[in-house]
Amino acid sequence: MRGRVLAYDNDQGRGIISGDDGNRYEFVRGSLGGNVRSVRPGTDVDFDVTGRQATDIFVLGAAASTGQVGQKSKIAAGLLAILLGGLGIHKFYLGYAGAGIIMLLLFIFGFILLGIPTIIISVIALVEGIIYLTKSDEEFYETYEVGQRSWF
Numbered sequence: 001m002r003g004r005v006l007a008y009d010n011d012q013g014r015g016i017i018s019g020d021d022g023n024r025y026e027f028v029r030g031s032l033g034g035n036v037r038s039v040r041p042g043t044d045v046d047f048d049v050t051g052r053q054a055t056d057i058f059v060l061g062a063a064a065s066t067g068q069v070g071q072k073s074k075i076a077a078g079l080l081a082i083l084l085g086g087l088g089i090h091k092f093y094l095g096y097a098g099a100g101i102i103m104l105l106l107f108i109f110g111f112i113l114l115g116i117p118t119i120i121i122s123v124i125a126l127v128e129g130i131i132y133l134t135k136s137d138e139e140f141y142e143t144y145e146v147g148q149r150s151w152f
Contacts, residue, residue: 002060005043010142017045017054025054033058038138040071040145074140078133085125086118090132096150128152 001019008015013029025047029037036059039045044061047054072094080090088103103121110117131152132140143149 001049002044002046003054005039005041005045007041008039010038010138015039017047017057019047019049019054023052025049025052027054027057031055031057038141040141072140072145074132074135074137077140077144078129081125081129081132085129086122088121088125090125090128091150094144094150099150 001021003017003019003025006016006018006024015027017025017027019025027047031047031054032039033056036057039057039059043059045054045057046060047057049055077090077094080093084090086103086107088100088107091097091100091103103125106117106121110119110121128151132144135143
Protein backbone atom coordinates (compact mmCIF):
# COMPACT_ATOMS: atom_id res chain seq x y z
CA MET A 1 0.00 0.00 0.00
CA ARG A 2 1.14 3.55 -0.53
CA GLY A 3 0.89 6.39 1.93
CA ARG A 4 2.55 9.42 3.44
CA VAL A 5 4.43 9.86 6.71
CA LEU A 6 2.40 12.14 8.98
CA ALA A 7 4.76 12.22 11.94
CA TYR A 8 8.04 10.70 13.03
CA ASP A 9 9.89 11.06 16.33
CA ASN A 10 13.53 10.23 15.71
CA ASP A 11 14.33 10.01 19.45
CA GLN A 12 11.67 7.36 20.08
CA GLY A 13 11.95 5.78 16.63
CA ARG A 14 8.17 5.80 16.14
CA GLY A 15 5.85 7.39 13.63
CA ILE A 16 2.48 7.43 11.87
CA ILE A 17 1.66 6.85 8.21
CA SER A 18 -1.57 7.84 6.50
CA GLY A 19 -2.40 5.08 4.02
CA ASP A 20 -4.14 5.54 0.69
CA ASP A 21 -7.06 3.62 2.20
CA GLY A 22 -7.72 6.52 4.62
CA ASN A 23 -6.44 4.69 7.70
CA ARG A 24 -3.48 5.59 9.88
CA TYR A 25 -0.80 3.10 10.75
CA GLU A 26 1.89 3.26 13.41
CA PHE A 27 5.42 2.17 12.63
CA VAL A 28 8.80 1.79 14.30
CA ARG A 29 12.29 2.59 12.99
CA GLY A 30 13.02 -1.11 12.47
CA SER A 31 10.28 -1.24 9.81
CA LEU A 32 12.14 1.20 7.57
CA GLY A 33 13.79 -0.59 4.69
CA GLY A 34 16.58 0.26 2.29
CA ASN A 35 19.07 1.38 4.97
CA VAL A 36 16.82 4.33 5.90
CA ARG A 37 17.08 5.24 9.58
CA SER A 38 14.89 8.34 9.65
CA VAL A 39 12.05 9.87 7.61
CA ARG A 40 10.51 13.28 7.67
CA PRO A 41 6.79 14.08 7.67
CA GLY A 42 5.41 14.36 4.15
CA THR A 43 7.61 11.60 2.73
CA ASP A 44 5.76 9.27 0.34
CA VAL A 45 6.22 5.61 1.21
CA ASP A 46 5.19 2.12 0.16
CA PHE A 47 4.48 -0.31 2.99
CA ASP A 48 2.81 -3.52 4.08
CA VAL A 49 0.18 -3.71 6.79
CA THR A 50 0.04 -6.11 9.73
CA GLY A 51 -3.00 -5.27 11.86
CA ARG A 52 -2.67 -1.55 12.64
CA GLN A 53 1.11 -1.54 12.10
CA ALA A 54 2.99 -0.49 8.95
CA THR A 55 5.85 -2.85 8.11
CA ASP A 56 8.44 -3.14 5.33
CA ILE A 57 8.40 0.60 4.66
CA PHE A 58 10.23 1.92 1.61
CA VAL A 59 10.66 5.58 0.70
CA LEU A 60 9.35 6.58 -2.75
CA GLY A 61 10.26 9.36 -5.15
CA ALA A 62 13.33 11.60 -5.21
CA ALA A 63 14.20 10.93 -1.57
CA ALA A 64 14.61 7.23 -2.34
CA SER A 65 16.94 7.74 -5.29
CA THR A 66 19.10 10.46 -3.73
CA GLY A 67 19.20 9.17 -0.18
CA GLN A 68 18.46 12.73 0.92
CA VAL A 69 16.46 12.89 4.11
CA GLY A 70 15.29 16.50 4.23
CA GLN A 71 14.41 19.21 1.74
CA LYS A 72 17.89 20.75 1.70
CA SER A 73 20.91 18.99 0.26
CA LYS A 74 23.94 18.79 2.53
CA ILE A 75 26.17 18.58 -0.56
CA ALA A 76 24.76 21.79 -2.04
CA ALA A 77 25.04 23.57 1.32
CA GLY A 78 28.59 22.31 1.84
CA LEU A 79 29.78 23.32 -1.62
CA LEU A 80 28.16 26.75 -1.34
CA ALA A 81 29.87 27.25 2.03
CA ILE A 82 33.28 26.20 0.71
CA LEU A 83 33.14 28.03 -2.62
CA LEU A 84 31.09 31.16 -1.79
CA GLY A 85 31.13 30.97 1.99
CA GLY A 86 32.18 34.48 2.90
CA LEU A 87 29.14 35.83 1.08
CA GLY A 88 26.81 33.73 3.25
CA ILE A 89 25.08 32.11 0.26
CA HIS A 90 24.87 28.77 2.10
CA LYS A 91 22.97 30.47 4.95
CA PHE A 92 20.39 31.84 2.52
CA TYR A 93 20.09 28.38 0.94
CA LEU A 94 19.38 26.81 4.34
CA GLY A 95 16.80 29.49 5.15
CA TYR A 96 18.83 31.50 7.67
CA ALA A 97 18.47 34.96 6.13
CA GLY A 98 19.64 36.74 9.29
CA ALA A 99 22.88 34.78 9.47
CA GLY A 100 23.34 35.21 5.71
CA ILE A 101 23.00 38.98 5.96
CA ILE A 102 25.50 39.10 8.83
CA MET A 103 28.04 37.11 6.82
CA LEU A 104 27.47 39.17 3.68
CA LEU A 105 27.88 42.49 5.52
CA LEU A 106 31.00 41.31 7.35
CA PHE A 107 32.48 40.10 4.08
CA ILE A 108 31.77 43.36 2.22
CA PHE A 109 32.59 45.86 4.95
CA GLY A 110 35.48 43.77 6.25
CA PHE A 111 37.69 45.19 3.53
CA ILE A 112 37.53 48.55 5.31
CA LEU A 113 39.27 46.98 8.31
CA LEU A 114 42.22 45.61 6.32
CA GLY A 115 40.22 42.53 5.31
CA ILE A 116 40.51 40.85 8.70
CA PRO A 117 36.73 40.35 9.22
CA THR A 118 36.47 39.11 5.63
CA ILE A 119 39.17 36.50 6.23
CA ILE A 120 37.61 35.41 9.54
CA ILE A 121 34.10 35.01 8.09
CA SER A 122 35.52 33.10 5.10
CA VAL A 123 37.34 30.68 7.41
CA ILE A 124 34.14 30.19 9.44
CA ALA A 125 32.28 29.40 6.20
CA LEU A 126 34.96 26.91 5.15
CA VAL A 127 34.69 25.13 8.50
CA GLU A 128 30.88 25.07 8.21
CA GLY A 129 31.12 23.60 4.72
CA ILE A 130 33.37 20.81 5.96
CA ILE A 131 31.00 20.15 8.87
CA TYR A 132 28.01 19.96 6.51
CA LEU A 133 29.74 17.47 4.24
CA THR A 134 30.96 15.21 7.06
CA LYS A 135 27.57 14.84 8.75
CA SER A 136 25.27 11.99 7.79
CA ASP A 137 22.07 12.94 5.95
CA GLU A 138 20.05 12.25 9.09
CA GLU A 139 22.35 14.37 11.29
CA PHE A 140 22.28 17.22 8.77
CA TYR A 141 18.47 17.11 8.61
CA GLU A 142 18.05 16.97 12.39
CA THR A 143 20.58 19.74 13.06
CA TYR A 144 19.86 22.27 10.34
CA GLU A 145 16.25 21.64 9.25
CA VAL A 146 14.56 20.38 12.40
CA GLY A 147 16.80 22.01 15.02
CA GLN A 148 17.17 25.25 13.01
CA ARG A 149 20.81 25.60 14.10
CA SER A 150 22.22 28.47 12.05
CA TRP A 151 25.87 28.48 13.18
CA PHE A 152 28.27 25.52 13.20
